[in-house]
Amino acid sequence: MSLDLQAVSKAYPGRRGGAPVQAVRELSLAVEPGEIVALLGSSGCGKTSTLRMVAGFEAVSSGSITLAGKRIEALPPARRGVAMAFEGYALYPPLTVRENIAFGLGNRGGEAGRRRVAEVAELLGIAPLMDRKPAALSGGEQQRAGLARALVRDAHLHLLDEPMGQLEPQLRAVLRGRVKALVKQRGLTAVLVTHDQAEAHAMADRIAVMEAGELQQFGPAAALRDAPANLFVATFFGEPPMNAVPAIAEPGGLRLRGADGEVAPGWRQDLPAAVPAPAGGEVVLGVRPGRLRLGEGPWRGIVVSNQWLGDQAHVAVEVCGRLLVAVSLARVPARVGEAIALGLDPADAHLFDAGSGRALAHGARRA
Amino acid sequence: MADLVLRVLRGLALALVLVFFLFPIVWILLMSFQTNETILRLPPSLAFDPTLANYKALLTGTMETSSGTLQVTFLRNLGNSVLLASLSVGLSLLLGVPAAYAFARFRFRLGEDIAFTLLSFRFAPPLLVLLPLSLYFNELGLADTYAGLIWVYQLICLPLVLWIVRSHFEEAGVEVENAYRLDGHSWWAGFRKVAIPLAMPGIAAAGLLAFIFAWNNFVFALILASADKQPVTVGALAFVTASGIQYGQIAAAIVLSILPTLALALYAQRWLVEGLSLGAVKG
Incomplete structure (x- = not known):
């Protein structure tokens, strides 16, 4: 069922009379029926607070939450029609795994419910553990039992709070696919909270990136990568992250600033006329490490390190006092201390406002 | 062979420790079956003719001393002890468990200050508060009533219950309750069916401790109650008579007054142990 958050805020009272802590600010987010949305961000970004408000464990400070056409922000958790897999598992200690998973079904489950419990347990690989406490x-087994308990339930919305944090990487990779397939097959609507980019990419239809209580960008993974809405999103995705170089815009191009803040004379970057860089404006030029070209281009730098990681080379180059990182799929013959030419194709450039970090323009090339 | 020696040595060591700690109680048990003469002879001896006279005196309520027959109100005192201790613990569980839950789960204005104030009741020496308390009690008509004593006993029981149970609520965590609520149950049902059972070992331990402290209290009852409402701790003063101290009867009284607490401890053990096996909420 569709979930609609309108300008939801959460402020916690400060400790000992301090200023209130704003955990979530004016969050608006719409999840379509049958969609999997990931709330992605580092710890303390407000994603878990958001989830707890949707589940009803925290009251909203302001804003509204609508689920399946019904306002739910004032309802007790029991009446919201939400199922949840908890980060801390939250299994009932005196019950067996089987009883835990079937708990939310009650007697209404019946034969069909028993079958569904067995199916989900098989899917998550906990079928042999069903009679244990x-x-x-x-930890990983408990986490899968908690996930199974959430997935067997019929609910308007399934909330998954770091549902695979305790699993072995290999098992995690397998279960991501299986859980996604199950959710899609049953037509469930799910909100996944995670700090793991790979998990968000693998499972979610759309990703909402949060930071400091604010929604930074909401869209499909490809949109976040090709057209990040601001510097935070741009540097959040990717390993190593996007290079960001302060610059001053001038007609038809940019002049890069060195580490000392001075505009270096030769450091000009042409931009296609289509990119509307504000003349004289302070901007930040962003370029992903994989798009930085080594050995050609108008810039000169000194190689600081050159590492072959088995399948790719990471080369750090000092340019005018700034460190840029380039990734190349082929070995780079440059030695540490050598001068090297580098540059980029304007189609790979991203331009951000230096003050607000907001994106101004994106090069035409897609990842 | 070495194993056997080790086992025997370990057994001996355990026996030594047990004798050391249980000796006073065993000695009191032996004393309770002796007359004052055999108790007081020097050197003390383990050989004596056991007598039930001490228990008989306590249970019938008449004590024969060299200077005549005295009335003993031991059984009444014992009844008072049971009444005072169990009602105070009952009341403090009734008040303290929900309060502990509130302190564990919710942040509210002055919450920590209130919790600390309740704990601070344990800091003050009882004698310090007794004088003002007895004046108030006279004014309020609470002096020499069971209700007044039970109220004062909250100074002993409530902080214990509150702080021990609070830490158990905090340890159990809120997520299991949240899961239960999402499964379609009310907040109140979550409190009763999930929070309380998970905190049961703490509640049992706190209740038991509070009972023991209340049972052993002496000074509140001495000042605030008269003879017919006093517990065994105060009642034992009656054995210091004009014709000497009745050691045999004191011993018998101690044995009898240990029994209820011992029975309670054995009874509560069920929850203490069950709680331990149930306690692994986190992985």
Whole structure:
């Protein structure tokens, strides 16, 4: 069912009379029926607070939450029609894994419910553990039991709070696919909270990036990568992150600023006329490490390090006092201390406002 | 062979420790079956003719001393102890468990200050508060009533219950309750069916401790209650008679007054142990 958050805010009272802590600011987000949306961000960014407000464990400070056409922000959790997999598992200690998973179904589950419990347990690889108590399970097994308990339920919305944080990387990779397939097959609507970019990419239809309580950008993974809305989103995705170089815009191009803040005379970057850089404006030029070209281009730098990681080379180049990182799929013959030419294709450039970090323009090339 | 020696040595060591700690209680048990003469002879001896006279005196309420027959109100005192301790613990559980839950789960204005104030009741020496308290009690008509004593006993029981149970609520975490609520149950049901059972070992331990402290209290009852409402701790003063101290009867009284607490401890053990096996909420 569709979930609609309108200008939802959450402020916690400050400790000992301090200023209130704004955990979530004016968050508006619409999740379509049958869609999987990931709330992605580092810890403390407000994603878990958002989830807890949707579940009803926290009251909203302001704003409205609508689920399946009904305002729910004032309803108790029991009446919201939401199922949740908890980061801390939250299994009932005296019940077996089977009883835990079937708990939300009650007796209404019946034969069909039993079958569904068995199916989901099989899918998550916990079928052999069904008669054990949670205390006899490892963290990863408990986490899968908690996830199964959420997935078997019929609910308007399924909330998954870091549902695979405790799993082995290999198992995680397998389960991402299986859980996504199950959610899609049953037509469930799910909100996934994670700090793991790979998990968000693998499971979500759309990703909402949060930072400091604010929604930074909401869209499909490709849009976040090709057209990041601001510097935060641009540098959040990718390893190593996007290079960001302060510059001053002038007609038809940019002049880069060195580490000392001075405009270096030769450091000009042409931009296509289509990119509307404000003349004289302070901007930040962003370029992904994989798009930085080594050995050609108008800039000169000194190689600071050159590492072959088995399948790619990471080369750090000092340019006018700034470190830029380039990634190349072929070995780079440059030695540390050598001068090297580098540059970029304007189609790979991203331009951000230096003050607000907001994106001004994106090069035409897609990742 | 070495194993056997080790086992025997370990057994001996354990026996030594047990004898050391249990000796006073065993000695009191032996004393309770002796007359004052055999108790006081020097050197003390383990050989004596056991007598039930001490228990008989306590249970029938008449004590024969060299200077005549005295009335003993031991059974009444014992009844008072049971009444005072169990009602105070009951009241403090009734008040303290929900309060502990509130302190564990919710942040509210002055919350920590209130919790600390309640704990601070344990800091003040009882004698310090007794004089003003007895004046107030006279004014309020609470002096020499069970209700007044039970109220004062909250100074002993409530902080214990509150702080021990609070830490158990905090340890159990809120997520299991949240899961239960999402599964379609009310907040109140979550409190009763999930929070309380998960905190049960703490509640049992706090209740038991509070009972023992209330049972052993002496000074509140001594000042605030008269003879017919006093517990065994105060009642034992009656054995210091004009014709000497009745050691045999004191011993018998101690044995009898240990029994209820011992029974309670054995009874509560069920929850203490069950709680331990149930306690692994986190992975």
